[in-house]
Amino acid sequence: MIELVNYIAGNWPKILWLTWQHITIVGVAVGLAIVTGIPLGIAAAQNRRLAGVVLYTASIIMTIPSMALFGVLIPILALVNRGIGYVPAVIAVFLYSQLPIISNTYAAFRSIDPAQREAAEGMGMTRMQRLRLVEGPMVVPVIIAGVRTAIVLNIGIAAIAAYIGAGGLGLLIRSGITQTDTRQILAGAIAVSLLALLSDRLFAVLQRRLTSPGLAPT
Amino acid sequence: MIQIEKLSKEFVQDGRHMVALDGIDLEVPHGEVCVLLGPSGCGKTTTLKIINRLVTPSGGRVLVDGQDASTFDAIELRRKIGYVIQQVGLFAHMTVEENIGIVPRLLGWPVERRRQRALELLAMVGLDPGHYAGRYPRELSGGQAQRIGVARALAADPPILLMDEPFGALDPISREALQDEFLAMQLRLKKTIIFVSHDIDEALKMADRIAIFKLGRIVRHGTPDALLADASDPFIESFIGRDRALKRLRRRRCAEVLEPCSRSFPRSAPRLTPHDDLRTALSIMVEGNFDALPCCNADGSPVGMVRLAEIRNLLGGSPPLEAVS
DSSP: OHHHHHHHHHHHHHHHHHHHHHHHHHHHHHHHHHHHHHHHHHHHHHOHHHHHHHHHHHHHHHHSOHHHHHHHHHHHHHTTTOSSSHHHHHHHHHHHHHHHHHHHHHHHHHTSOHHHHHHHHHTTOOHHHIIIIIIHHHHHHHHHHHHHHHHHHHHHHHHHGGGGTOOSTHHHHHHHHHTTOHHHHHHHHHHHHHHHHHHHHHHHHHHHHTSOTTSOOO | OEEEEEEEEEEEETTEEEEEEEEEEEEEOTTOEEEEEOSTTSSHHHHHHHHTTSSOOSEEEEEETTEEGGGSOHHHHHHTEEEEETTOOOOTTSOHHHHHTHHHHHTTOOHHHHHHHHHHHHHHTTOOHHHHTTOOGGGSOHHHHHHHHHHHHHTTOOSEEEEESTTTTSOHHHHHHHHHHHHHHHHHHOOEEEEEESOHHHHHHHOSEEEEEETTEEEEEEOHHHHHHOOOSHHHHHHHOTTHHHHHHHTSBGGGGOBOOOSOOOTTSOOBOTTSBHHHHHHHHHHHTOSEEEEEOTTSOEEEEEEHHHHHHHHHOOOOOOOOO
16 A cells, blocks of 8 residues: 555656646547537437437447457558557547547437427527527537546546547556556556546536536436 | 408418418407407418418518508518517526516516516416516426516517417416416506417407317307307308307306396396306206396396397307296
């Protein structure tokens, strides 16, 4: 125990740096996934057949073990000389983020009460006003919940990306395993868990702030 | 005033050609309540949605105050027409006050004026503004929500109101109460109202005129009393029911058949008031086997009497009953 504390005290700049790397991998990938996933979810909510294809594909991606996905990405990205490192890690996290974001966006738009929609249209709201005043406030909390799931899930997955040289807190765990150094393994594991817990709390607060008291808690 | 000319709506569903409206004509003068009455799926709701342009007609046109509705900007037009639907559709994430103030907000009213208007309307629909303004829709009962639905439609004081079975989802007691309050409100507001209903009693109570729909056509159109007096069509008779005489009497008041007192009544005789409807009067007469009853004001001062024979006259001028010896 004391050794662990000593290790962390002696290596905190390194740990902070790896944490920052970890955050950028997940942050960039989930950010991109938000940009693509929300429009896909909206489109799926309006088109039954598209919904089937999109949600099914996103679910399939989810079932691929992360090690296998990295393995598949290496030869493909090697063609553009990016087989290992930051790029495949971001792509993998991006892919794993699709399902929670798309399915929550889809569900949020599908669950809007048709009567509220009709009332909004019948009283003379434009398409943009409906989105801003009625649909937006109803769907945003649900979409945030999807983003929150994606982030927590992928903080764990990004730790494995250390095996393809992407850096991040997984590096501590990996070198701990190869050097049979429990201190490094524990330091890495604790840091990953703390990061996940903190992100979860942060987004929970955001979600609560953006949910009207009139809506049932999601 | 709303004029509907040769309005039709056809559409294709599952490869089949459907006719929702088959060339209807209708005129609703300013300040009147017109009830569109008929079984479900006969084109009443489609007619409403064509008026506020949620649905585009296949043929014919709607004139609002003499101007073709299709020449208005659809958004502008809808903001001038209050719209109340059966499912109410209050916005769940907004407070009652925000819900009522939404059309004024779209019209750019300042916050303070919106707030004033919301509180004023809450009082008008019979809800305590202090208690309800900050509530959310999920905290309301069905009757309260529908009152707020009506208040929301009235917020920007639109000259026209479209109401699609607004009280249809309520229990009979709240429905009665809302109908009464609504009529009292209409007496002051004088809106031009098109009201969809499938309930004959509601139609007779609310309407200045009724248009009876059947399979996309208006089969009969007239004042409630004219319709009740002439149920020659079997479809209409089946709709109105065989107790139409009672339904007519329900709409008439004792004041209409009042005669000067030409005899004395025992102290124990039940008393009517001029405001009682004739169905009530008839019921009391039948029950107690009277052929006439005294009529008094609320303060007990006599104003005359109501005779059974006069009620019968009103129903169709049939000769008075011979005195039963």
